[in-house]
Structures are given as structure tokens and as C-alpha cells.
Amino acid sequence: MSANVILVFRFEDKVKRSLIEEMIDLAEAAGYHVVDIITQTRAEDPRYNIGIGKVEELKRVILENNIKKVIFYNMLRPSQAYNLRKELKVEVMDRYELILEIFASRAGSREAKMQIELAKLKRELSFAREYINLQKRGELHGFLGGGKYAVDAYYTYITRRISQIEHTLEKARLQKSMRWSRRSGGGLYLVSLSGYTRAGKSTLFEQLTRKEAYIDGKPFATLSTLSRRTKISGYPVVVTDTIGFIDSLPDQLFDAFYTTLGETLFADVIILVVDISEEIDEVMRKFNTSIEILSNLGVSFNKIVVAANKIDLTDSSDVHKKVNFLAASKLPVIPISASKGIGIDALSKVIVSKLPDKKSETLIVEPNHKDVLEEALIKCKVHELTPDGEGRIRIIIEGRSEIIERLKARCS
Numbered sequence: 250m251s252a253n254v255i256l257v258f259r260f261e262d263k264v265k266r267s268l269i270e271e272m273i274d275l276a277e278a279a280g281y282h283v284v285d286i287i288t289q290t291r292a293e294d295p296r297y298n299i300g301i302g303k304v305e306e307l308k309r310v311i312l313e314n315n316i317k318k319v320i321f322y323n324m325l326r327p328s329q330a331y332n333l334r335k336e337l338k339v340e341v342m343d344r345y346e347l348i349l350e351i352f353a354s355r356a357g358s359r360e361a362k363m364q365i366e367l368a369k370l371k372r373e374l375s376f377a378r379e380y381i382n383l384q385k386r387g388e389l390h391g392f393l394g395g396g397k398y399a400v401d402a403y404y405t406y407i408t409r410r411i412s413q414i415e416h417t418l419e420k421a422r423l424q425k426s427m428r429w430s431r432r433s434g435g436g437l438y439l440v441s442l443s444g445y446t447r448a449g450k451s452t453l454f455e456q457l458t459r460k461e462a463y464i465d466g467k468p469f470a471t472l473s474t475l476s477r478r479t480k481i482s483g484y485p486v487v488v489t490d491t492i493g494f495i496d497s498l499p500d501q502l503f504d505a506f507y508t509t510l511g512e513t514l515f516a517d518v519i520i521l522v523v524d525i526s527e528e529i530d531e532v533m534r535k536f537n538t539s540i541e542i543l544s545n546l547g548v549s550f551n552k553i554v555v556a557a558n559k560i561d562l563t564d565s566s567d568v569h570k571k572v573n574f575l576a577a578s579k580l581p582v583i584p585i586s587a588s589k590g591i592g593i594d595a596l597s598k599v600i601v602s603k604l605p606d607k608k609s610e611t612l613i614v615e616p617n618h619k620d621v622l623e624e625a626l627i628k629c630k631v632h633e634l635t636p637d638g639e640g641r642i643r644i645i646i647e648g649r650s651e652i653i654e655r656l657k658a659r660c661s
Contacts (some may be wrong), residue, residue: 251282252317255310258288259299259323267531268496272322272344274447279350284314297336298329304336311339320347327379345372348495360421367414370407377404426515436628436652437478438486438604441516443543445535446493448522449558453587454490457481457597482601483630484648489516496538510546518603519543519552520596525571525584526562532571540578554581554599561586608650612660616640621659628652 256272258264269286276283287310289303297304298321307319319333321343333341342350349369356362440457442450458477476489489512513519521543523536536555543553555575560568568584575582581599585592609632614622622642625631629648636642646653 251280253284253315254281254318254320255285255287255307255314255316256283257299257303257307257319257321257323258286259293259321260288260290261292262290264288264290267534268322271496272320275344275347275351276320279347279354281318281320284316285310293323296329296332298323298325298333304333307337311337318342320344327376330376360418363414363418367411367418370411370414374404374407374411377407425512436485436649438484438518438649439489439516440481440486440518440520440600441489441491441513442520442522443491443513444494444520444522444539444556445524446495448493448524448535449587450490450493450522453520453522453556453558453585454488456587456590456593457488480630482597484601484604485628485630486600494535494539494542496534498542510542513543513548514546516552517605518554518600519548520554520556520600521580522556522558522587523575524559525557525568525575526559529571529574533574536575536578550580552603554583554596554603556587556592556596557582557584558587560584560591561589606649606651607647608653609645609647610653610657611643611645612656613637614642614644614660618660621656624652625656629656 254276256269256276258269258272269288273283273286287299287303287307289299291300294300299307310316311319316339318340319337319342321341323343324345325333325341325343330341330343349365349372352361352365352368356365442454444450454475454477458479476487478485478487480486481488491510491512521536521539523532523539525532527535543550555578557568557572557575563571572582572584583592583596583599585596587593612621612625614625622644625644625646629646629652631644631646633645634642635644646656
């Protein structure tokens with residue numbers, strides 16, 4: 250049975266309905282039942298984050314509805330979390346912890362689990378620092394039951410463990426870099442799918458690769474990267490489905506998942522999937538968030554193709570309007586429906602146009618060089634293949650120049 254929770258939002262200026270709905274989705278994805286939503290528009294209260302009047306309102310709602318947990322949209326400082334738990338007598342968490350909870354329940358690979366542990370520990374480190382501060386001022390009694398020595402020991406443990414995990418993840422990052430380099434060295438092009446969570450990346454992954462990906466309609470269905478080798482318009486590619494973006498992703502979380510998001514940096518083409526079935530303001534908010542994250546990663550905008558997804562869920566005039574809005578970014582925008590297979594050919598053509606380092610060559614393959622023919626069929630796009638009647642084969646191929654030159658040399 251799911252626990253009853255209250256969601257609390259403090260906005261600086263005006264209430265943002267889209268962020269409230271997104272937070273409800275996150276809470277439900279974590280298995281909670283949202284009983285009530287409390288909002289407040291005001292500057293941050295240093296003691297409780299929200300005002301004391303809202304704290305009293307929260308107390309009443311908690312008693313009336315058998316609430317087990319209160320979840321804040323706003324990031325809570327350690328002292329605020331401590332004060333709220335003391336006043337409300339229930340567990341209190343914020344959006345950062347909620348996202349980590351979802352990640353923890355969905356992590357499959359060892360690397361994903363380590364990234365989650367790293368994000369948790371970095372958060373706990375900031376809490377431990379403030380707990381030590383509060384103890385010194387005499388404002389936090391009995392934490393861990395052992396006084397300041399227990400807190401200091403815990404702080405030391407966290408810093409050591411963070412160092413260990415970062416070292417392990419750095420090695421994993423280097424191994425991935427080598428693997429990505431080998432792929433391109435093997436003639437393969439790298440295509441990465443990115444975009445806001447629930448935009449339809451995994452469905453598009455299935456369309457491009459004809460391989461099933463995990464899809465459940467909830468936020469963060471994909472945590473570990475999923476890669477499949479396929480051909481797009483005849484060109485050999487590895488398509489990768491990556492973790493979905495989300496608005497105001499905390500810096501610590503972004504850093505911890507760099508090894509996952511870093512796949513995008515090595516891609517030859519990045520398909521930014523955007524759900525255009527939503528209201529225009531929501532479409533642009535999610536698009537701008539995605540662009541900001543890609544920019545922070547250091548991605549070249551020349552690599553990006555925008556896939557305006559879910560055109561089957563709205564009418565043609567609405568599609569035209571939203572595509573024009575997205576096209577103002579000067580990026581190529583292709584309207585598609587990943588679920589219906591609409592627009593996939595047009596998207597493939599644009600992907601191919603952006604593949605770098607392409608070279609065409611005509612080779613005459615001798616009968617004793619059948620291995621050259623086999624490699625050409627795997628690592629290149631074959632435009633023409635003609636036997637000459639004497640055991641030789643004339644082949645026109647296109648692919649990465651390094652591969653073409655290697656095959657050419659072997660034929661010579």
C-alpha cells in the first residue's frame with residue numbers, strides 16, 4: 250500500500266502549474282499517494298523554508314489525513330529539514346531526495362547504482378557539515394547518539410567513500426571513452442537520443458533499431474544507457490538511449506550522472522526528442538531545459554537534430570505552430586510520431602546529412618579478397634555491388650574515410 254504524502258511548493262513570484270504536475274508525476278513514480286498540495290508565494294524563510302503559518306497548516310492536514318511523509322519541491326537546507334521534522338513529527342524530504350529514490354528503485358547496472366550512491370553521499374556531506382555547525386552552536390542535540398565524535402567520524406567516512414566512488418567512476422569513464430573511440434574507429438557512427446523525461450526517446454529508439462527498450466510511461470524509465478547497432482539509410486550506426494532530462498536538475502545530481510550523460514558528448518549526431526503534444530509554454534520550457542543541459546555538457550549545436558515527437562496527438566495547424574517555435578532555435582526540426590512510425594524516413598535523411606567524415610569510393614574486389622567485401626558490407630553503406638563475370642566484384646561504398654582508405658589499401 251502506497252504511503253500518503255503532502256507536496257509543498259514555495260514559489261518566489263507566481264505558482265507554476267506545470268512544475269506542480271511534474272512533481273505529482275515524480276511522487277507517483279516513487280510509489281506515493283498524493284493526498285494534498287500546499288503552495289506558497291514568498292521569499293525563503295530561513296528556519297522552515299515556508300512561513301510559520303504554512304507550517305501550522307501542514308500540521309493540521311497531517312493529522313486529518315494520516316500523512317506519513319511531506320515532500321518539498323524546494324531544496325531544503327539541513328537545518329530546515331531538521332526544524333520541519335521536529336515541528337511536523339513526520340518524515341520530511343525534498344525533490345532532490347525524491348528523484349534519488351526513483352533512481353535507486355530503477356537502477357540496474359553497477360555503474361548506475363554507484364552514481365546514485367555518489368549523489369546521496371554528496372548530499373549527506375553537506376548535511377553532515379551543517380550538523381557539525383549546529384552541534385558547535387548547541388542547536389542539535391543527540392544526533393547519532395554519540396555527540397560530535399560520531400558526526401565527525403561519519404563525515405570522514407563520507408569523504409573517503411566519495412573519493413573511492415569517484416575514482417571508480419573515472420575509470421569507467423575512461424573505459425567508455427576507449428569503447429566509443431573503438432566504435433568510430435570500426436567505421437560505426439554514434440547517434441545519441443536525448444531530451445526531457447517522457448518525451449518518447451525509448452519509443453524512437455525502438456523505431457530506429459527495431460529492438461525493444463523498457464517503456465512504462467513514468468519519469469526516468471531509462472537510467473543506464475542502452476546501445477544497439479543498426480543501419481540508418483544503409484549507414485552503420487550505434488544508437489544510444491540516455492537518461493531523460495528534468496527542469497532544475499540539482500548540480501550534484503548532474504555531476505554524479507555525468508558518466509551516463511557523457512555518452513552524448515561522443516555522439517556524431519544528437520537527436521533531441523521533444524513532446525509537442527503539450528501546451529506551447531510547456532513545450533518551450535522543456536526544450537529550453539534540454540538545450541541548457543546539452544550546452545552545460547559542452548555539446549556542439551551543429552550535431553543536434555530536433556525530433557518534434559507525438560504529432561499524432563495533436564492537429565496539423567498546432568504541429569506547424571510548434572515546429573516554427575522550435576525552428577527559431579536555428580536547429581533542424583523534424584515532425585515525427587515515434588509510436589506510429591510517422592516521419593522516421595525524413596528524420597533518417599537529416600541524421601545521414603549530419604554524419605561526419607563521409608567518403609565515397611569504387612573498389613574492385615578480387616576473388617581472394619572476400620574478407621574486404623564482408624567488411625565493406627558491415628562497416629559502410631553500399632551504393633552498388635556488381636559482379637564482373639570473372640570472379641571480381643565492383644563495389645561503390647561510402648563510410649568513414651579511415652575505413653574507406655583501409656579497404657582501398659587492402660584491395661590494392
